Amino acid sequence: MVQKKSVEIMVGAFMAAGFVALFFLAMQVSNLSTASSGDGYEIKARFDNIGSLKSRSPVTMAGVKIGRVKEVSFDQTTYEAVVTLTIDDQYNAIPDDSFAKIFTAGLLGEQYVGIDPGGSDRFLKQGDGISMTQSALVLEEIVGQFLFSKAEEGARGE
Amino acid sequence: MSDTTQIEEPLVKIRGLTFRRGSRAIFDGIDIDIQRGKVTAIMGPSGTGKTTLLKLIGGQLRPDAGTIHVDGQDIHALNTRELYKLRMRMGMLFQSGALLTDISVFENVAYPIREHTDLPESMIRKLLLLKLEAVGLRGARDLMPSELSGGMARRVALARAMVLDPMMIMYDEPFTGQDPISMGVLVKLIRKLNDASRLSSIIVSHDVQETAQIADQIYVISNGRVIESGSPERIMNSELEWTDQFVHGHADGPVPFHYPAADLDEDLLSGSRMESSC
Amino acid sequence: MLEQLARLGRVGITFLKHLGRANLLLFNILSGVGEVLRRPRLLIAQIYSVGVLSVLIISVSGTFVGMVLGLQGYYILSQFGAEQTLGVMVSASLVRELGPVVAALLFAGRAGSALTAEIGLMKATEQLSGLEMMAVNPIRRVLTPRFFAGFISMPLLAALFGALGVLGGYFVGVGLLGVDDGAYWSQMQSKIDLNKDIYNGVIKSLVFGVVCSWIALFQGYDAVPTSEGVSRSTTRTVVHSSLAVLGLDFVLTALMFGE
Numbered sequence: 001m002v003q004k005k006s007v008e009i010m011v012g013a014f015m016a017a018g019f020v021a022l023f024f025l026a027m028q029v030s031n032l033s034t035a036s037s038g039d040g041y042e043i044k045a046r047f048d049n050i051g052s053l054k055s056r057s058p059v060t061m062a063g064v065k066i067g068r069v070k071e072v073s074f075d076q077t078t079y080e081a082v083v084t085l086t087i088d089d090q091y092n093a094i095p096d097d098s099f100a101k102i103f104t105a106g107l108l109g110e111q112y113v114g115i116d117p118g119g120s121d122r123f124l125k126q127g128d129g130i131s132m133t134q135s136a137l138v139l140e141e142i143v144g145q146f147l148f149s150k151a152e153e154g155a156r157g158e
Numbered sequence: 159m160s161d162t163t164q165i166e167e168p169l170v171k172i173r174g175l176t177f178r179r180g181s182r183a184i185f186d187g188i189d190i191d192i193q194r195g196k197v198t199a200i201m202g203p204s205g206t207g208k209t210t211l212l213k214l215i216g217g218q219l220r221p222d223a224g225t226i227h228v229d230g231q232d233i234h235a236l237n238t239r240e241l242y243k244l245r246m247r248m249g250m251l252f253q254s255g256a257l258l259t260d261i262s263v264f265e266n267v268a269y270p271i272r273e274h275t276d277l278p279e280s281m282i283r284k285l286l287l288l289k290l291e292a293v294g295l296r297g298a299r300d301l302m303p304s305e306l307s308g309g310m311a312r313r314v315a316l317a318r319a320m321v322l323d324p325m326m327i328m329y330d331e332p333f334t335g336q337d338p339i340s341m342g343v344l345v346k347l348i349r350k351l352n353d354a355s356r357l358s359s360i361i362v363s364h365d366v367q368e369t370a371q372i373a374d375q376i377y378v379i380s381n382g383r384v385i386e387s388g389s390p391e392r393i394m395n396s397e398l399e400w401t402d403q404f405v406h407g408h409a410d411g412p413v414p415f416h417y418p419a420a421d422l423d424e425d426l427l428s429g430s431r432m433e434s435s436c
Numbered sequence: 437m438l439e440q441l442a443r444l445g446r447v448g449i450t451f452l453k454h455l456g457r458a459n460l461l462l463f464n465i466l467s468g469v470g471e472v473l474r475r476p477r478l479l480i481a482q483i484y485s486v487g488v489l490s491v492l493i494i495s496v497s498g499t500f501v502g503m504v505l506g507l508q509g510y511y512i513l514s515q516f517g518a519e520q521t522l523g524v525m526v527s528a529s530l531v532r533e534l535g536p537v538v539a540a541l542l543f544a545g546r547a548g549s550a551l552t553a554e555i556g557l558m559k560a561t562e563q564l565s566g567l568e569m570m571a572v573n574p575i576r577r578v579l580t581p582r583f584f585a586g587f588i589s590m591p592l593l594a595a596l597f598g599a600l601g602v603l604g605g606y607f608v609g610v611g612l613l614g615v616d617d618g619a620y621w622s623q624m625q626s627k628i629d630l631n632k633d634i635y636n637g638v639i640k641s642l643v644f645g646v647v648c649s650w651i652a653l654f655q656g657y658d659a660v661p662t663s664e665g666v667s668r669s670t671t672r673t674v675v676h677s678s679l680a681v682l683g684l685d686f687v688l689t690a691l692m693f694g695e
Contacts, residue, residue: 007484014488018592021599022638028621029527029602030630058626216569245571256566259558270570318570 040067040086041126045100050081051111051136053102059085059113066091069113085113087124095120096128102136111136167230169194169326169358170215175224177207177214184210186382187224192326197352197359199373201366201393202380203404203413208362209253212328215360216250217241229325246274249319249327253334255311257303257318263290264299267318274322289317293347309340313347320351326358327351333365341365345372366405370394378404380413458654461575465583465653468576478581479588486547486582486649487589491596493546494539498597501534502526502604509605510613522615523624526605527598531628531637532693535598537685540644543590544677548652551582552673555656556666564657579657583649590645591638598637636692643684648677 050072059067067087075082087094097118104111115130124130170192177185184207192198200208213219215226217233226233231244257266267289271282290296293313303311312332319327329348333341349372352359363369370376370390377387378401386393386401396402403411419425472479509525555578558564564574602624609615628634652673659669 008480010488011480011483014483014491014589015592017491018487018589018595021592021595022634024599025531025595025602025634025637026630029531029599029624030628030634056629213565218565218568242571242573245569248569250566250569252562252566254561256562258563258566259561270572273570273572315566 040088041092041124042070043085043087043124043126043128043130045083045085045113045130045133046075046078046080047083047100047102047133047135048080049135049138050083051102051104051138053083053111053113053136057110057112059087059115061091061094061115061117066115083113092123092125094124096122096124097132098124098130099132099134100130101134104137168192169229170360171225171227172215173225173227175214175226176222177210177219178222183382185214185221185224188379188382188384190377190384190387192358192360193375194358195352195356196374197349197361197372199361199363199369199376201363201369201376201378201404203364206379206381208364208379209330212250212330212360212362215328216245216248246270246322247325249322249324251312251315251319251327251329251332253331255303255308255315257306257311257315259303261302262299263295263301263303263306263314266303266314267321270318270322286321289321290314292351293317294343307340309336309343312336312340312344316344316347316351320355320357323355324357326360329359329361329363331363331365332361333363333368341368348372366394366407380404454658457658458650461579461654461657462650464575465580465650468573468580469584471576472581472584478577479584482581482585483589486551486585487593490543490546490589490593493542494593494597495600497538497542498530498535498600499604501538501597502530502601502606503608505529505534505601506605506608506613510609510615519609519613519615520619521623521627522605522609523602523620523622524627526609527602527624527628528633530598530601530605531633533685533689535594535601536637536640536644537681539594539597539641540590540648540681541678543586543593543644544648544652544674544681547586547589548648548673548677549670551586551649551652552656552659552670553666555579555582555653556659556661556669559657559659560661560663560666575657579653583653586649586652587642587645590648591641594637594641594644632693636688639692640685640688643688644681647680647684651677651680 053069053072055069055071057069058065059069067085070084070086073082073084074080085100094115095118097120099116099118101114101116102111103114118132168191170190172188172190174187174189175185176183176187190200200211202208210219214221215228215233217236220234228244228248231240233241233244236244257263258269261269264286267286268282271277271285277285286299287296290299293316295310295313295317298306298310298314303314306314316327332344332348336344345368348359348361351357352372361369361373370393373390375387376390376393378385378393380400386396386398393401394405396405400412402408403413409415420428505526506522509522510519513519513522513525555564558574558578564578567574567577606620610617610620655669655673655676656666659665
């Protein structure tokens with residue numbers, strides 16, 4: 001009888017440890033805890049080109065993460081990318097003339113949205129849009145422009 | 159008493175039983191009757207499929223032809239549920255005992271009761287102690303099967319086989335590999351249990367002396383056929399050359415000492431040829 | 437030529453026969469699910485022998501695999517100045533691949549071979565026949581609880597492996613090699629996705645649990661009931677399970693991460 005009990009205790013401990021491990025993986029390792037999908041307000045920003053920005057990419061201000069990209073869609077009438085950002089509720093004092101740019105973390109890293117604050121004393125709230133944006137730098141375009149300008153220079157110099 | 163049982167329908171009625179393994183016929187149209195309340199022995203040399211016969215009676219194997227009726231029911235026409243119900247009334251003692259190695263003697267014997275009934279624990283205990291007492295192992299109830307000697311394991315298995323008060327018990331080689339004492343114990347037990355609980359017993363064995371002591375009826379099978387049947391006295395004093403050899407253990411006779419082979423001289427010569435070619 | 441063709445045909449027929457018997461057995465095992473629910477005690481006893489007894493080897497291997505990943509990952513990543521992403525590398529490889537796969541391989545070696553040997557010996561010592569003659573269905577009583585024990589234990593063992601691996605990587609990376617503590621976790625959290633990575637890892641280990649238990653039980657149940665037959669079946673269990681796990685892992689990875 002005693003032995004049966006200890007088997008049950010061991011099995012219970014094993015299953016508890018297994019679930020704790022799963023919980024650990026879900027909470028500590030994955031982005032579940034930082035997703036915080038519910039608590040935040042949404043703003044929209046339009047970009048000519050978002051590069052490889054994806055949903056769940058971070059949104060930062062002065063390098064501090066303040067939210068995430070909720071979804072990326074395409075507006076067929078203006079041919080622009082519409083990016084919905086979810087900003088955490090605690091950051092509720094972002095001027096409504098702020099500037100949204102798409103940056104790349106490191107040379108080959110992931111892209112994220114950076115917001116530069118404007119000077120207005122009215123703040124962004126749920127459903128607002130950011131009008132001033134700067135598109136992602138697409139490496140091929142930069143290289144292309146560089147080569148083009150060099151070629152022009154060379155032609156003028158002759 | 160013996161007159162009335164003669165008139166009764168036999169408990170197990172085997173008719174025209176044929177069973178093949180591959181192309182080899184293990185049984186080729188045999189007829190056997192197992193009478194109620196008697197000890198019936200089925201004898202034959204090793205490899206004649208005696209265990210197979212028990213498995214056929216228990217419905218674990220299907221025959222290629224012929225029928226087996228147990229207590230009036232055609233075993234191989236039953237569906238699984240009916241077959242399991244019938245098996246609850248059959249006990250079987252396996253050669254190895256077939257005790258479950260991970261539970262104690264007590265739990266092993268209790269297993270069929272716990273499986274098939276909802277008896278309260280106190281009742282199971284009483285019943286079990288009685289059954290273990292009958293095989294003389296009440297004191298060994300807390301041992302594990304690995305701590306038992308071969309003879310004790312067989313007695314535990316016997317207690318388990320009869321714990322549900324079956325109508326018949328099948329013994330698969332009960333005497334093989336036992337020392338003379340436990341052999342004697344088993345011989346006595348089988349007879350005693352058969353008479354005390356009005357069981358019917360089927361013993362499959364090649365141990366002639368022990369089996370002849372307790373059997374009421376003996377069938378001798380060889381090469382898939384029943385060669386002879388009758389009372390132990392008749393079998394022991396058989397006129398048939400084959401039975402005589404089997405019963406008295408002559409080294410040579412109708413069953414040759416030599417496995418079929420080519421001529422010895424030829425074999426020796428061909429052997430040396432093989433060696434040189436290697 | 438014809439002889440070769442016939443041999444190929446024989447191999448094919450044998451294979452199909454095995455597959456058919458294995459499927460029939462699986463069907464019979466699954467049909468015993470009601471019995472397991474009615475007697476959870478049977479299941480608990482088997483989770484003990486299949487799961488609890490595998491915890492030690494799984495934990496130790498998980499920790500060491502994580503530590504090795506931390507070490508190797510650091511040396512490679514630091515060449516690109518990207519040692520901050522060590523956490524991502526360690527956790528991604530553990531959660532997606534190594535956790536389910538290595539845990540399943542260890543499971544096949546530790547629990548699967550034990551299952552095969554146990555069932556094979558029960559068959560050889562006529563215990564299965566004995567149960568049948570006691571009007572107890574040996575498949576439902578003996579095999580079904582073991583099957584579900586494997587099914588339940590496998591994902592838990594894989595999670596344990598993964599979690600301890602991540603901690604092992606943390607110990608080496610942050611504790612010994614000086615990767616930033618915050619970077620290890622935050623990089624990991626921003627790159628590992630609950631659905632894509634962890635959920636898929638759990639699905640993988642569930643599939644492996646089914647396959648490993650199935651193979652082990654089939655090999656045991658189908659074993660030739662002699663000591664040689666049981667030992668050969670035990671070997672086959674480990675070989676077949678390992679091959680099945682590795683093959684299935686490729687298929688599952690292609691399906692999950694392919695698009």
